[in-house]
Amino acid sequence: MSELQIRPTIANDLTRLVGIDHTVTSEAVWQLEFRRDTGQVATTFREVRLPRSIQVAYPHNHFALPDDWVNRSMMYTAVMDTDPVGYISMLERGAASTVWVLDLVVDVAYRRKGVAVALLTAGQAWAESRSHRRFILEAQSKNLPAIRLAQKSGFEFCGYNDQYYLNKDVALFFARVLK
Numbered sequence: 001m002s003e004l005q006i007r008p009t010i011a012n013d014l015t016r017l018v019g020i021d022h023t024v025t026s027e028a029v030w031q032l033e034f035r036r037d038t039g040q041v042a043t044t045f046r047e048v049r050l051p052r053s054i055q056v057a058y059p060h061n062h063f064a065l066p067d068d069w070v071n072r073s074m075m076y077t078a079v080m081d082t083d084p085v086g087y088i089s090m091l092e093r094g095a096a097s098t099v100w101v102l103d104l105v106v107d108v109a110y111r112r113k114g115v116a117v118a119l120l121t122a123g124q125a126w127a128e129s130r131s132h133r134r135f136i137l138e139a140q141s142k143n144l145p146a147i148r149l150a151q152k153s154g155f156e157f158c159g160y161n162d163q164y165y166l167n168k169d170v171a172l173f174f175a176r177v178l179k
Contacts, residue, residue: 009075017087031047056142059169074126085107087104088119090127099135106119137173
């Protein structure tokens with residue numbers, strides 16, 4: 001296999017990045033349980049194995065991605081040979097000194113080969129170089145591969161938002177404190 005390169009995204013990458021298969025396969029989901037008892041509200045998540053794997057659609061409007069990317073603070077592309085094989089897009093939220101990872105996508109043929117970890121590492125280094133204090137990754141509650149990646153990469157679960165995405169999926173948030 002060729003050497004993986006992570007570099008800032010250029011205009012010529014965009015068409016190929018839109019063409020990457022953004023779906024994932026998941027064998028489990030994080031199920032939200034919401035209880036209201038005597039003035040108290042409790043929410044819990046539990047991992048639920050599914051009877052069979054499911055295809056999870058990307059939660060963002062696929063046709064609007066290039067328009068969304070224009071508003072990102074930074075975007076990196078993973079390249080093998082001359083082919084873009086993945087990307088990360090990030091948004092700075094200055095008042096909280098936080099960088100949010102809004103997109104982290106790897107082409108199906110290159111998944112589970114360290115590409116997403118390399119993209120996260122580059123994104124975190126960029127956030128640290130700009131003196132941010134937190135690095136937050138969002139993922140659908142149905143996207144077990146992203147949840148596992150966040151956990152493996154040292155991110156801690158820090159919250160959720162019900163019906164966050166256009167398709168009404170639950171968003172999970174995982175954070176790392178930066179140096």
